[in-house]
Amino acid sequence: MNINRKKMGFPLCYYYLHVALLVSMNLYISRAVLDTKDTYTDRSQEDCLKLQVRDDEGWNMVEKKGNQFMLNGKVFYVNGFNTYWLMLFAVDTSTKSKVSELLQQAASAGLTVGRTWAFNDGGWRALQKSPGVYDEQVFKALDFVISEARNNKIRLILSLSNNWEAYGGKAQYVKWGTDAGLTLNSEDAFFSDTTLKTYYKNHVKTILTRVNTITNVAYKDDPTIFAWELMNEPRCPSDPTGDTLQAWIEEMAVYVKSIDRMHLLEVGVEGFYGPSSPDRLQFNPNTYAQQVGTDFIRNHQALGIDFASVHIYTDSWVTANYITESYLPFVKKWTRAHVEDCENILNMPVMFGEFGLSERDGGYNVSFRDTFVQTVYDSVLESVRSGGSGGGSLMWQLFPEGVDYMSDGYAVVLSKSPSTANTISRQSARLGAFNSMCNFKCRWGCKRGVTVTPWATVVMETQTQATDNEDDDAAVMVMN
16 A cells, blocks of 8 residues: 655654554454354454444444445445344244344344345235235334344345235235226236336335334434335346336336435346346346346346345256256356446446255255355455455345244254354454454545555455465465
8 A cells, every 4th residue: 555645744653653553453354354263153253243343433324335335434345144024023922032033143143234024915914904004013013123123233125025925025916906996917017007006105105204113213214224125036027128127116216215315225136137238148047037027237227226136046047956066156157247247337336135055955965055155255255355346245044043934945043054154254254354444444534445455455365365274373474
């Protein structure tokens, strides 16, 4: 790092003090990130995770500047998780404690962002029982989830609807429309019918303007909410051109921003490339992916969309529920392609919002799951080292003990999976150290982004080289 002493305008002794402090701080961080052999409950790992906690800078909104997330004016990389059922469990006093337990465990592993549902349309424990009619007890459960997340210093991405039938989704909206006398030809009418779009907008407004009964803060004003998601994995296969879904995204993004301009907004798509980028179709997992009505680049060019979403399900996209080594090269190409697009075309961060392996897959074993997870994490780290668009990732999905009956096969229970827990907490420590290093330097007046990349690269390369090195002292010498 070059420091122009003339421009800084202070005595030479202060300059050397400045340099000494920077070197000391980076050596300390490098030592922290090198300690990768301990489990997520070990003291050394916990100390490293504490680097993420700054001196009472306030609980503020996460923002986006260029291709990076920002918190308190400083770069913010995410290691997070999915747990979709938090609101459902918070309704019942017999399961409410599992919400607190899950969030506490996530925080202990250094996870900073969770993604969960802010919808349940019709059916069991419905939040929205019918269009515009809500169950206050379920809403209070969502209040609790948000409040408890804040207590554990975890931010939430709240998804507003579902492409799939689970917990209502677009199929329930179509059913409501049909019951009201509308003639609707398919579930995809959700994206084009005026009445159904009004139903959805009313739900959006109800959620965003809700005042939390515990914190007395409106959702739209609460920094605990990291972002809104228009829909979980929207698809519109009845229109493979993508025009129908694109029009819906553009309309709903503007509507959300008309109510809440402060929070970030994402679409929630899986990341499939479409007709607008024929040269990128080669990165899709199969030919069917380009026929589901989504278009990664075009979808994220809609006004109001702040960051990109990408999911990774090799066990249902690449092979038919049987694990093979081909998963790993696909993950590398898939993640790299989307990071490049977000850097070169979209100028926004990308969140790998769902990824995992199911224990129900043929050939499944924990060791390969750990390798798979690490491959995703390495893709994020590769981007972090260069100041790129890789904003973070959210594992699907994190569970506490005793709720196996809710698992779809992808559940990760930290206490039962020490190797996976260590992989997760190590990623948290690495990203936390990177964030803290940048934050420390920013106190000296440096600019965010590529300005700090040389220092970041030194630290991150050091820890990478030391992962399989038993001699930490030798690894630290790389810094010299």
